[in-house]
Amino acid sequence: MAQPAPPAAPGSERTLTMARAGREAVFSEMRKNPNMFLIGEDIAKLGGVFGTTVGMAEEFGAARVIDTPISETGFIGIATGAAMAGMRPVVEIAFVDFIGVCFNQIYNFAAKTHYMSGGQFKVPLTFMIGYGGGYNDAAQHSQTLFATLGHVPGIKIVTPADAYDAKGLMASCLQDDNVTVWMVHKRLWGLGWLGFPLPKALATVPDHDYTIPFGQSRIWREGGDVTIVGLGLTVHNALQAAEQLASEGISAEVLDLRSVVPLDREGVFKSVAKTGRLVVADEDYMSFGVTSEVLAVVAERDPTVLKAPAVRVAYPDVPVPFSRPLEDFCLPNVERIVAAVKATMKKGK
Amino acid sequence: MTVDIVVPQEMWGESLEGVVVTWIYQNGATVAAGQPIAEIMVEKAQLELVAPASGRLTILAVPETVIGRDQVVGRIETA
Amino acid sequence: MKPNAKQRLWMYEAMYRSRRLDDAVLAAYMEGKTPVFHMGKGPLPGEMHQSFGQEPCAVGVCAHLGKDDAVGAGHRPHHVAVARGVDLKKMVAELFGKKTGLSGGRGGHMHLYSAAVNFFSSGIIAEGMGPGAGMAMARKMQGKPGIAVAYVGDGAANQGAFHEVLNMVGLWKLPFICVIEDNKYGVSVHKKDSTAIAHNADRAASYALAGEFVAGNDPDLIFEAAGRAVERARSGQGGTILELETERLHGHFIGDSGGYRPEAERKAMIDPIPAYRERLLGEKVASAADMIALEAKVQQQVDEAMRFGRESEYPDATDALKCLYA
Numbered sequence: 132m133a134q135p136a137p138p139a140a141p142g143s144e145r146t147l148t149m150a151r152a153g154r155e156a157v158f159s160e161m162r163k164n165p166n167m168f169l170i171g172e173d174i175a176k177l178g179g180v181f182g183t184t185v186g187m188a189e190e191f192g193a194a195r196v197i198d199t200p201i202s203e204t205g206f207i208g209i210a211t212g213a214a215m216a217g218m219r220p221v222v223e224i225a226f227v228d229f230i231g232v233c234f235n236q237i238y239n240f241a242a243k244t245h246y247m248s249g250g251q252f253k254v255p256l257t258f259m260i261g262y263g264g265g266y267n268d269a270a271q272h273s274q275t276l277f278a279t280l281g282h283v284p285g286i287k288i289v290t291p292a293d294a295y296d297a298k299g300l301m302a303s304c305l306q307d308d309n310v311t312v313w314m315v316h317k318r319l320w321g322l323g324w325l326g327f328p329l330p331k332a333l334a335t336v337p338d339h340d341y342t343i344p345f346g347q348s349r350i351w352r353e354g355g356d357v358t359i360v361g362l363g364l365t366v367h368n369a370l371q372a373a374e375q376l377a378s379e380g381i382s383a384e385v386l387d388l389r390s391v392v393p394l395d396r397e398g399v400f401k402s403v404a405k406t407g408r409l410v411v412a413d414e415d416y417m418s419f420g421v422t423s424e425v426l427a428v429v430a431e432r433d434p435t436v437l438k439a440p441a442v443r444v445a446y447p448d449v450p451v452p453f454s455r456p457l458e459d460f461c462l463p464n465v466e467r468i469v470a471a472v473k474a475t476m477k478k479g480k
Numbered sequence: 481m482t483v484d485i486v487v488p489q490e491m492w493g494e495s496l497e498g499v500v501v502t503w504i505y506q507n508g509a510t511v512a513a514g515q516p517i518a519e520i521m522v523e524k525a526q527l528e529l530v531a532p533a534s535g536r537l538t539i540l541a542v543p544e545t546v547i548g549r550d551q552v553v554g555r556i557e558t559a
Numbered sequence: 560m561k562p563n564a565k566q567r568l569w570m571y572e573a574m575y576r577s578r579r580l581d582d583a584v585l586a587a588y589m590e591g592k593t594p595v596f597h598m599g600k601g602p603l604p605g606e607m608h609q610s611f612g613q614e615p616c617a618v619g620v621c622a623h624l625g626k627d628d629a630v631g632a633g634h635r636p637h638h639v640a641v642a643r644g645v646d647l648k649k650m651v652a653e654l655f656g657k658k659t660g661l662s663g664g665r666g667g668h669m670h671l672y673s674a675a676v677n678f679f680s681s682g683i684i685a686e687g688m689g690p691g692a693g694m695a696m697a698r699k700m701q702g703k704p705g706i707a708v709a710y711v712g713d714g715a716a717n718q719g720a721f722h723e724v725l726n727m728v729g730l731w732k733l734p735f736i737c738v739i740e741d742n743k744y745g746v747s748v749h750k751k752d753s754t755a756i757a758h759n760a761d762r763a764a765s766y767a768l769a770g771e772f773v774a775g776n777d778p779d780l781i782f783e784a785a786g787r788a789v790e791r792a793r794s795g796q797g798g799t800i801l802e803l804e805t806e807r808l809h810g811h812f813i814g815d816s817g818g819y820r821p822e823a824e825r826k827a828m829i830d831p832i833p834a835y836r837e838r839l840l841g842e843k844v845a846s847a848a849d850m851i852a853l854e855a856k857v858q859q860q861v862d863e864a865m866r867f868g869r870e871s872e873y874p875d876a877t878d879a880l881k882c883l884y885a
Binding site: 143144145146147148150151182185186321322323324327328333 | 499501502503504505506509510511516519521524526528543544
Binding site for chain 3: 166168194199200202203204205206207208209210211212213214215216217218235236239240243244245246247248249250251252253254255284285287308309
């Protein structure tokens with residue numbers, strides 16, 4: 132695949148995996164912007180552990196698709212300096228769990244340099260990161276960590292749930308002059324070896340370039356009885372739950388946050404004000420995280436919109452266990468979401 | 481003219497079986513030669529299947545189907 | 560190559576400027592902090608890591624650098640900032656936390672940034688290594704001239720970032736110099752109790768870099784060695800670990816008495832600035848009158864900068880929320 136693919140014949144829709152859609156946005160920006168380059172482990176020859184960079188080394192060459200030693204702190208620091216000096220680096224961290232070895236460079240230097248320099252230095256740096264579990268990869272390779280990254284100021288974080296959003300949000304990240312993080316749940320990439328693609332993660336993706344704004348949530352399914360807020364994989368679980376609930380006469384609205392930072396507080400509140408009930412599903416650890424933040428949105432704007440207490444469906448505050456029954460117990464799966472909705476329907480007015 | 485779509489020999493390595501992960505185009509779509517049209521998994525590698533010709537696509541092996549070497553997974557009706 | 564008279568006088572002037580600034584800052588820092596030492600009080604609050612004794616490290620290297628180059632310093636950045644030519648008034652205003660500071664008061668003493676002269680400093684040990692090397696890499700990728708230098712202490716040579724970055728500098732032949740200011744202390748721990756080998760310059764072979772150790776805290780010798788490292792970088796031959804023996808004349812930060820150091824050791828330290836002054840006079844590089852005139856000029860600059868820092872306004876409180884994103 133040395134040449135870019137020829138344009139699609141008219142009248143042919145393409146259904147892409149999230150990995151492929153994300154790559155399209157990267158290819159497009161890399162072609163437009165000679166200052167952009169990719170850096171990370173296993174991205175040149177392998178094309179990325181999760182297929183984020185397939186075909187890129189062939190097209191752009193080793194000088195722009197750089198395989199690094201296993202030195203996250205080192206190459207993230209290097210990418211930061213390059214960004215400060217006018218380049219636009221795209222950094223691959225295959226597993227979000229690995230931010231532990233390089234977190235200082237991300238949160239203390241890259242994220243803060245624009246602010247600490249009073250705006251003198253921009254850091255146009257994009258991270259491509261895989262997260263999530265459910266395939267028995269245990270405590271150090273299955274985490275989500277939205278809250279860990281989202282908590283520190285200076286970073287924008289998006290987590291698309293389908294291929295259409297994957298391409299648009301990636302383009303937004305690449306065009307933004309700040310530290311941006313594009314995170315995809317491993318089971319949503321569309322890689323056969325992590326389970327066949329979830330049907331709704333595949334999507335029709337236009338050939339042309341487009342962006343999706345940060346901080347804009349998306350309603351996948353409208354409903355009147357309860358708002359289920361999800362992000363990434365939990366959007367898909369919520370949609371399945373909504374199907375099941377519909378057959379039992381409960382109308383659930385499924386809201387995909389899409390953006391962790393900035394968070395669409397307005398969108399969340401509007402939906403909850405309409406339905407009066409809230410369930411929020413997140414694969415990150417429960418405490419001090421996205422679910423807490425979503426509840427805070429309602430509590431501080433107007434808790435009286437709630438007809439019943441909100442329910443959180445999140446990972447319990449334990450490390451991700453290995454054994455299948457243990458891991459399955461912890462995941463924010465369809466059953467738990469259905470149960471949460473029923474609980475909130477039972478209580479209150 | 482009908483062109484068979486077969487996963488190229490060099491993509492198989494030592495394997496005898498693969499599986500169709502997803503088709504990028506729908507049954508009946510018009511595709512161009514050289515375009516990626518499907519993703520196939522052989523062992524742990526996800527590979528791209530490219531259209532051998534331009535024309536109308538017929539899908540034979542649907543997603544999650546196990547396929548063998550030399551198996552015709554689809555056809556393209558040219559002109 | 561030895562420094563010529565002009566370069567030597569430039570080095571003396573920059574060292575003197577840094578020193579007079581450190582003296583003024585020390586006096587101002589202690590305002591409001593006596594009789595009880597409280598870091599958060601007074602016009603110059605926070606931690607303060609001063610550069611007394613380490614000035615030769617800054618001037619000997621920066622004498623070779625120009626506008627195409629980039630410099631990163633660590634948590635003890637003032638002498639490097641001065642030698643690099645960071646605007647003195649804006650720098651002092653930043654120390655005072657004023658609106659007119661380099662970052663409008665958002666950075667402070669350890670986080671001094673000046674895009675005008677491609678300078679930055681950072682507060683986490685060895686954190687500036689990667690960004691410094693990245694600036695070198697950007698220049699190489701862009702086909703532009705210029706090299707990058709990152710200053711670290713001897714303690715930083717044991718931090719992971721040091722090794723990771725230098726390996727990549729060697730692997731990719733980046734035009735980068737790591738300057739180690741070896742003052743033999745990581746806060747209270749002597750280098751012999753923290754580092755498995757005697758000279759960090761010897762680690763250079765591990766990364767396919769050149770390594771050079773310069774004894775004596777001598778601006779002229781540092782200038783010569785730095786000249787070699789700079790030439791290597793500019794000519795595409797790659798990076799260098801330049802390890803400079805120096806002296807931390809005061810404690811780790813203001814407020815650290817340095818009581819963990821043996822008295823004899825402290826007494827034996829030599830202040831490099833008066834020593835250099837004597838040498839320049841002795842070798843007739845300048846006359847006594849010229850020296851005094853130079854020093855008076857520098858003193859005036861420092862006084863002006865301190866006045867500017869004190870008299871400038873604080874930022875509006877809500878400015879705290881601005882400047883997060885570009």
